[in-house]
Amino acid sequence: MRLILLGPPGAGKGTQAQRLVDKYGIVQLSTGDMLRAAVAAGTPVGLKAKDIMASGGLVPDDIVISIIADRIEQPDAANGFILDGFPRTVPQAAALDELLKQKKMKLDAVVELKVNEGALLQRVENRAAETRARGEEVRADDTPEVLAKRLASYRAQTEPLIDYYSERRSLLTVDGMMSIDGVTEEISRVLSAIGAGAKGTGKGTAKGPVKAARAPRKPAKVSRKPAGAAKKAGKKTAKKAKKPAKAARKAAKGAKKAAKRTARKPAKRSAKPAGGKGARKASKPAKKVTKRRAKR
Ligand code: AMP
Numbered sequence: 001m002r003l004i005l006l007g008p009p010g011a012g013k014g015t016q017a018q019r020l021v022d023k024y025g026i027v028q029l030s031t032g033d034m035l036r037a038a039v040a041a042g043t044p045v046g047l048k049a050k051d052i053m054a055s056g057g058l059v060p061d062d063i064v065i066s067i068i069a070d071r072i073e074q075p076d077a078a079n080g081f082i083l084d085g086f087p088r089t090v091p092q093a094a095a096l097d098e099l100l101k102q103k104k105m106k107l108d109a110v111v112e113l114k115v116n117e118g119a120l121l122q123r124v125e126n127r128a129a130e131t132r133a134r135g136e137e138v139r140a141d142d143t144p145e146v147l148a149k150r151l152a153s154y155r156a157q158t159e160p161l162i163d164y165y166s167e168r169r170s171l172l173t174v175d176g177m178m179s180i181d182g183v184t185e186e187i188s189r190v191l192s193a194i195g196a197g198a199k200g201t202g203k204g205t206a207k208g209p210v211k212a213a214r215a216p217r218k219p220a221k222v223s224r225k226p227a228g229a230a231k232k233a234g235k236k237t238a239k240k241a242k243k244p245a246k247a248a249r250k251a252a253k254g255a256k257k258a259a260k261r262t263a264r265k266p267a268k269r270s271a272k273p274a275g276g277k278g279a280r281k282a283s284k285p286a287k288k289v290t291k292r293r294a295k296r
Contacts, residue, residue, distance in 0.1 A: 001026055001080040001196055002105060004087070006161060007113035008154045009147060010120035010127070011176050012183060016113065017084040019184045026080035029071050031064050031088075036139070054140045056149030058088055058157060065095045072099070088158045093165070108196040110165040111187055113176030121147060 001024050005013040017028040035053060038046030045067070049059045068086055071077065087093040100107055121144060128142045141150060165171040172190045176183055 001108050001191075002083075002100075003081075003108055003191075003196075004083045004110040004165075005113065006110055006158070006165070007115060007176060008117065008120060008158075009150045010123040011113040011115045012123075012180065013084045013113060015180055016111075016183055016187060017082045020082050020187070023188070024080065026082060027076050028084055029068065029077070029081050029086070030084040031059075031067060031086040032084070034067055034071070035059060035064075054146070056141055056146040056153060058153050061089055061091050061095070064088070065092060065099075068096065069099055072103070072105070087161060088153075090157075090160055090164055093161055107170060109172050109191065109194060110161075110170045111190070112162060112165075112171055112173045113183065114173050115176040117151065119177065120151065 003020065003026075005017055007013050014028075014030065017030070020026065021028050035046070035049045039050045039053065040046070045063055048063065052059050064086055068083070072081060083096075087096050096107075124142050124147050125144075128138045131138050131142075140146070162171065172194070174183060174186045174190060178186065
């Protein structure tokens with residue numbers, strides 16, 4: 001099974017990813033963890049990322065794309081993986097599409113953890129307190145000031161991915177405000193509803209059930225251009241590129257250009273806090289996804 005967990009900082013992606021790892025025997029690939037390890041080890045990537053991370057900004061796309069390109073090829077990821085914290089921008093998502101295509105891998109689903117932004121500061125503070133209680137070092141970016149910046153990055157750069165994956169019929173939304181166990185149960189439920197819970201989803205095995213279970217949706221006009229342009233950019237890349245990392249870099253560049261060409265105003269929801277006052281409970285995510293699509 002190959003999944004993406006999407007949600008703002010403090011939404012519970014890491015916690016839920018760990019549970020999915022145990023349940024499905026797949027690996028958690030957290031770009032945040034990998035970057036923190038690189039910072040701690042003082043590698044060239046770590047040196048580049050250190051200040052950006054401490055200030056709550058996003059590390060450049062080419063760096064994280066090449067990290068992921070290398071990582072998903074490792075033997076421990078052969079049975080599947082959960083991407084936690086990646087992709088975080090539309091060019092990263094387009095590059096990931098291209099990478100998966102090159103490697104003939106199929107993404108089963110993108111699970112969005114929808115949370116009330118007002119609760120995030122408290123959650124991040126709790127996380128810092130728990131880390132301290134374990135005698136571990138608290139993350140430099142788990143402070144109220146940096147959290148505000150990370151949330152701003154999420155709204156501006158990551159939230160558009162909700163539309164991106166909704167348009168590709170991959171998005172499953174789960175109410176992230178439930179208890180940790182409740183969220184876990186709901187994720188399992190929506191995954192089995194699309195037939196993605198079966199063990200050992202090898203190359204392309206989820207294709208049939210996933211397609212059959214998702215609500216049909218006519219892609220919004222606006223989604224065709226970026227998708228098509230990114231596809232073209234990717235094709236070009238696939239022909240020219242020799243190494244996967246190089247391919248990833250090129251895919252990111254092409255996708256970035258494509259995104260710029262077809263740039264549109266940020267989606268309305270990106271101006272609002274995710275899961276704000278008007279947010280509905282996601283007890284029936286499949287229906288909810290359908291509703292969201294029908295709105296457009
Ligand atoms: P996280 O642990 O996912 O909250 O990530 C911590 C920090 O690492 C983020 O605030 C970013 O600075 C950086 N980071 C992690 N993943 C990415 C990504 N996919 N793209 C850019 N920056 C990232």
